[in-house]
Amino acid sequence: MNQADLIVGLQWGDEGKGKIVDMMAQEYEVVARFAGGHNAGHTIVTGGKKYALHLIPSGILNPDAVNVIGNGVVVCPANLMKEMAQFENLEGRLWLSDKAHLILPYHQLIDQAKERMRGDKAIGTTGRGIGPAYADKISRSGHRVGELKEVESLFEKVMEYLEQNAAVFGAMGVEMPDAAKLRTDLERYRDGLMPYITDTTQMIWRDLEAGRKILFEGAQGTMLDIDHGTYPFVTSSNTIAGGACTGMGVSPKQIGKVTGIAKAYCTRVGNGPFPSEDFGEDGERLRQQGHEFGTTTGRPRRCGWFDAVAIRYACALNGCDQIALMKLDVLDGFDEIKICTGYEFEGETIDYVPYDLEKVKPIYETFPGWERVEGISDYDKLPDSAKAYIETIERVSGVKVGIISTSPDREDTIVR
Incomplete structure (x- = not known):
């Protein structure tokens, strides 16, 4: 049986998946996104x-690759069309599942209102309407991309939904959209997206049967998975490898090689537990050297040391065959570098991720730093201290580090 390979984030998102997908996409004919929405952000640097x-999908920068947005993604039409505008000649190169759910303007208003109502207990969402759109999907009151084919019917169903929930939305301070503008927006979405809408499940099946090389691209990271992440401080979809099966419509037998992406240190955006967070000068230095500000929101990311316990957990959940270690160069110049190799939890030392991650304290191993790895593309030329650091990650995680990134540029990558 032909299989599709998979890339998935192993931390709290922002691991640098974009660069690796972009690099690997040069070898694939189809690149497909299976979960999340426009709360994800992939920054790719190529050719300066x-x-x-x-x-x-990040494969858009390969002119020979077909790119697919799968049914597991929630799609904001306005944002997608804005993103599409930066590229030329997308017809035949970009396809959108007719079963993907729509994010409409009121979803974003609901998202923002709920965050305001939570006050100091806010989750830290991007406010892009992702959660409310997935909530409507699960409660069977959402609307799918394929419904854009019949705008009048879609408009009537949306208006009926808004009228049924007017009291609830009013209590939340959410203003109902203007009906005339809503109809105009839906018509604009139909006109802009109709050439790209198709049954992507059947499309992927045909591609697999034909033996085409397919790469599935995840969004966010394992520790933000709705089931297996640091709930409730998570995203609203299944970000792990299993999410590719539901988000693309393939069987587990059709998943091939799994590459897990992790930074050489750790970051997260928003609230929630982060055991290895550094609140001092080292954390700020990581933020500045790593340019750790959100692609989607611009928010400064929380920064800390590599958490090998969480990585081992993530690798097991995803069945990783290899780790791609990103941004090793950000650690250049540190005198000492730490790895969290265990947790102190309720008076005991543990090597697993417990239910309540808020209550753990990190146990660190300290390593000598190195002067510079930036731009190195040969493993043998890495400083011995950098090699020792990488080998410790392999030992604790139980997974080989097969790819190492030493700068944002595609060419500055070690493939072992």
Whole structure:
């Protein structure tokens, strides 16, 4: 049986998946996104030019690759069309599942209102309407991309939904959209997206049967998975490898090689537990050297040391065959570097991720730093201290580090 390979984030998102997908996409004929929405952000630097992608798969920078937005993605039509505008000649190169759910303007208003109502207990969402759109999907009151084919019917169903929930939305301070503008927006979405809408499940099946090389691209990271992440401080979809099966419509037998992406240190955006967070000078230095500000929101990311316990957990959940270690160069110049190799939890030392991650304290191993790895593309030329650091990650995680990134540029990558 032909299989599709998979890339998945192993931390709290922002691991640098975009660069690896972009690099690997040069070898694939189809690149498909299976979960999340435009709360994701992939920054790719190639040829000195920077691209920020949110919905379109990173394979778009390979002119020979077909790019697919699968049914597991929630799609904001306005944002997708804005993103598409930066590229030319997308017809035949970009396809959108007719079963993907729509994010409409009121979803974003609901998202923002709920965050305001939570006050100091806010989750830290991007406010892009992702959660409310997935909530409507699960409660069977959402609307799918395929419904854009019949705008009048879609408009009537949306208006009926808004009228049924008017009291609830009013209590939340959410203003109902203007009916005339809503109809105009839906018509604009139909006109802009109709040439790209198709049954992507059947499309992927045909591609697999034909033996085409397919790469599935995840969004966010394992620790943000709705089931297996740091709930409730998570995203609203299944970000792990299993999410590719539901988000693309393939069986587990059709998943091939799994590459897990992790930074050489750790970051997260928003609230929630982060055991290895550094609140001192080292954390700030990581933020500045790593340019750790959100692609989607611009928010400064929380920064800390590599958490090998969480990585082992993530590798097991995803069945990783290899780790791609990103941004090793950000650690250049540190005198000492730490790895969290265990947790202190309720008076005991543990090597697993417990239910309540808020209550753990990190146990660190300290390593000598190195002067510079930036731009190195040969493993043998890495400083011995950098090799020792990488080998410790392999030992604790139980997974080989097969790819190492030493700068944002595609060419500055070690493939072992």
